[in-house]
Amino acid sequence: MSQTADLEPSALGKKEFWDDQYQLxxxxxxDHGDEGEVWFGNLVMNRIVKWCSSSESIDxxxxxxxxxxxxxxxxxxxxxxxxxxxxxxDYSETAVQLSREIAKESSSHVRLKFAIFCxxxxxxxxxxxxxxxxxxxxxxxxxxxDNAVEDRGKYVENIHSIMLPNSFFxxxxxxxxxxxxxxxxxxxxxxxxxxxxxxxxxGGKQGNNVSIVVFKxx
Ligand SMILES: C[S@@+](CC[C@H](N)C(=O)[O-])C[C@H]1O[C@@H](n2cnc3c(N)ncnc32)[C@H](O)[C@@H]1O
Numbered sequence: 064m065s066q067t068a069d070l071e072p073s074a075l076g077k078k079e080f081w082d083d084q085y086q087l088x089x090x091x092x093x094d095h096g097d098e099g100e101v102w103f104g105n106l107v108m109n110r111i112v113k114w115c116s117s118s119e120s121i122d123x124x125x126x127x128x129x130x131x132x133x134x135x136x137x138x139x140x141x142x143x144x145x146x147x148x149x150x151x152x153d154y155s156e157t158a159v160q161l162s163r164e165i166a167k168e169s170s171s172h173v174r175l176k177f178a179i180f181c182x183x184x185x186x187x188x189x190x191x192x193x194x195x196x197x198x199x200x201x202x203x204x205x206x207x208x209d210n211a212v213e214d215r216g217k218y219v220e221n222i223h224s225i226m227l228p229n230s231f232f233x234x235x236x237x238x239x240x241x242x243x244x245x246x247x248x249x250x251x252x253x254x255x256x257x258x259x260x261x262x263x264x265x266g267g268k269q270g271n272n273v274s275i276v277v278f279k280x281x
Contacts, residue, residue, distance in 0.1 A: 076207030085157040116144035125194025131201025135162025152178040252278035
């Protein structure tokens with residue numbers, strides 16, 4: 064499976080961290096309507112949405128899954144662009160509650176469910192397959208869990224097993240380089256392209272802080 068080096072486990076790999084984060088976002092949403100953090104910023108989210116909505120290979124009726132949907136803003140944007148069958152899942156019940164409340168206020172038909180992606184796959188998918196799967200920051204979080212080696216392997220296998228033939232998988236990551244992500248997913252997927260992200264300069268070196276990589280199912 065993955066040949067890439069492991070990352071040190073951190074708080075971002077723990078469910079309690081995300082429960083606390085979304086509890087705060089939920090309170091802010093109730094207090095003053097703030098929908099919460101756009102992970103990696105609006106520019107990255109907009110580039111993902113633009114790629115999906117302008118791709119001629121993706122039918123707007125195809126089932127879309129956002130893995131680790133958090134406050135659900137990416138799933139909502141995708142649905143606003145005309146995708147008719149969008150599901151977001153997250154292992155934080157508080158995130159699911161927040162995303163449902165935000166979706167309800169926007170009169171959106173996005174479905175949001177609780178699911179632990181690396182574990183109870185059958186429970187949420189019930190045999191469903193998807194034509195487009197999105198991950199913005201979730202594989203990053205899974206890579207920082209105490210059980211990361213096993214969970215990362217399971218993640219790649221699970222994504223592959225719920226994809227329709229010729230379907231697409233888009234992943235945005237800040238913990239892995241484009242080369243590392245390709246190495247981890249290639250056994251199961253064909254590399255399609257990277258979506259350019261703004262790069263920053265640090266210590267005289269130019270580098271990308273977020274990579275968005277598009278794969279197609281083998
Ligand atoms: C970095 S946040 C990104 C959230 C969202 N994708 C966004 O862009 O705002 C990572 C998300 O993954 C969720 N998550 C982490 N591990 C998960 C797992 N094994 N199954 C489902 N969700 C998970 C967390 O609860 C959190 O919402």
